[in-house]
Amino acid sequence: MVQMKSHFPLAALALLTVILVGPTAAADDGATVYEQYCAVCHGDKGDGQTRVRRGLSPPPRDFTTGLARKELSRERMITSVTHGRPGTAMMPFSGRLSDEEVATVVDHIRATFMQGEAEAARPVKLVLGEELYVRHCAVCHGDQGSGAMWTRSSLNPPPRDFSATSGVELTRERMITSVTHGRPGTAMMSFHRRLSGPEIEAVVDYVRTSFLGKSAAAAPSHPPLTVDMTQPFPKGLRGDVAKGGHFYQDNCATCHGEQGEGNGPRSSFISPKPRNFTAAEARQRLNRPALYAAVRDGLRGTVMPAWGKVLGDQELADVAEYVFVTFVHPHSEGKKKLDQP
Numbered sequence: 104m105v106q107m108k109s110h111f112p113l114a115a116l117a118l119l120t121v122i123l124v125g126p127t128a129a130a131d132d133g134a135t136v137y138e139q140y141c142a143v144c145h146g147d148k149g150d151g152q153t154r155v156r157r158g159l160s161p162p163p164r165d166f167t168t169g170l171a172r173k174e175l176s177r178e179r180m181i182t183s184v185t186h187g188r189p190g191t192a193m194m195p196f197s198g199r200l201s202d203e204e205v206a207t208v209v210d211h212i213r214a215t216f217m218q219g220e221a222e223a224a225r226p227v228k229l230v231l232g233e234e235l236y237v238r239h240c241a242v243c244h245g246d247q248g249s250g251a252m253w254t255r256s257s258l259n260p261p262p263r264d265f266s267a268t269s270g271v272e273l274t275r276e277r278m279i280t281s282v283t284h285g286r287p288g289t290a291m292m293s294f295h296r297r298l299s300g301p302e303i304e305a306v307v308d309y310v311r312t313s314f315l316g317k318s319a320a321a322a323p324s325h326p327p328l329t330v331d332m333t334q335p336f337p338k339g340l341r342g343d344v345a346k347g348g349h350f351y352q353d354n355c356a357t358c359h360g361e362q363g364e365g366n367g368p369r370s371s372f373i374s375p376k377p378r379n380f381t382a383a384e385a386r387q388r389l390n391r392p393a394l395y396a397a398v399r400d401g402l403r404g405t406v407m408p409a410w411g412k413v414l415g416d417q418e419l420a421d422v423a424e425y426v427f428v429t430f431v432h433p434h435s436e437g438k439k440k441l442d443q444p
């Protein structure tokens with residue numbers, strides 16, 4: 104069905120137009136309503152794998168996952184369909200469908216896509232997430248999410264300590280991006296070949312519920328995990344602070360702020376926000392090699408550009424050096440010692 108799909112433009116705008124002015128034939132049973140109004144985004148199989156998917160962020164909901172079953176109560180679905188989900192392509196249908204039609208299509212979705220025959224026997228989301236975590240992540244991130252012991256001496260940067268990180272700082276979206284694509288220049292590898300989208304969501308949700316912010320995190324005098332802040336740049340590079348400073352103020356301050364606090368003029372329009380280099384978390388983690396790699400490779404899923412495309416090694420080291428000694432590690436003693444190792 105929905106042969107519209109094959110020549111459907113990706114642009115969400117065109118999509119909206121078609122839906123808004125589209126056929127309004129009496130759609131009395133759930134399957135018909137679904138086909139007519141929902142399948143174009145959510146798919147014939149309810150898994151959200153449609154051609155328009157690529158153009159939409161967030162993508163249409165996949166109703167077939169354990170996560171969907173867990174999160175989407177009938178009531179919540181009715182609310183979402185009626186009022187839409189602001190800021191997403193999920194539009195309100197209150198003007199187009201009667202309350203009864205909304206309830207019917209929701210029941211259709213629940214009966215058709217959310218039964219999870221095979222998976223029904225399996226415990227939902229968090230159990231799946233835990234299973235995946237133990238299998239794929241614990242080796243580096245540790246049983247408690249604070250980083251396995253061996254990584255502290257062997258990985259640079261080491262894994263983030265989830266228990267000392269808040270869910271505001273490390274958004275779900277960013278985590279999904281990091282797990283999907285990895286973090287270039289670090290041991291955090293990409294999992295998109297090994298895990299499906301719903302599996303990545305499940306493991307991320309497990310990490311979020313089980314670990315994030317769970318330590319007595321407010322004990323900064325005793326950070327559970329610190330990076331060796333004296334590590335030098337790769338390739339024997341030494342950064343020139345003065346040159347880096349000019350470059351920073353011309354090119355980075357607009358997002359990261361003149362004082363490195365992540366509050367430059369452009370920051371209000373950006374999500375996730377530019378990194379605040381003076382935050383405790385950044386100060387624990389962003390040593391020279393980490394800064395160098397981050398500036399060179401950028402951060403996928405954020406507007407942080409990959410400067411390696413336009414800057415040479417030395418220029419990367421210059422600006423990273425400036426960020427390091429000015430914002431991340433400004434204590435004068437440390438600075439002196441680090442400047443003249």
Ligand code: HEC
Binds near residue numbers: 140
């Ligand atoms: C233009 C594309 C589009 C169409 C058409 C569409 N949806 Fe959605 N839908 C989305 C997107 C995108 C999301 C994800 C929103 C989010 O992540 O918050 C979503 C999410 C949902 C959710 C989950 C909301 C929640 O609370 O998390 C439900 C339920 C849903 N859609 C039902 C429907 C039904 C029923 C229809 C047809 C009447 C429909 N959608 C039509 C794009 C669409």
Ligand code: HEC
Binds near residue numbers: 240
């Ligand atoms: C080989 C070791 C290793 C494995 C295996 C690993 N990680 Fe990581 N992970 C890391 C390191 C190292 C970092 C820190 C990267 C950085 O500082 O940018 C990290 C960072 C992260 C981050 C934070 C990224 C960010 O945006 O700051 C998340 C989330 C994460 N890992 C989740 C996972 C999950 C989930 C798994 C399992 C599916 C996993 N990791 C497996 C080493 C690993």
Ligand code: HEC
Binds near residue numbers: 277373375377378407
């Ligand atoms: C268009 C806005 C923008 C510009 C310009 C920009 N950044 Fe970023 N930067 C970001 C965002 C957004 C993040 C991601 C923060 C997050 O993921 O929480 C980021 C993250 C970073 C990080 C942290 C990486 C990590 O692992 O946490 C570093 C270091 C960084 N930027 C340095 C720079 C430097 C140096 C420049 C200039 C050469 C620069 N940025 C220019 C927006 C920008």
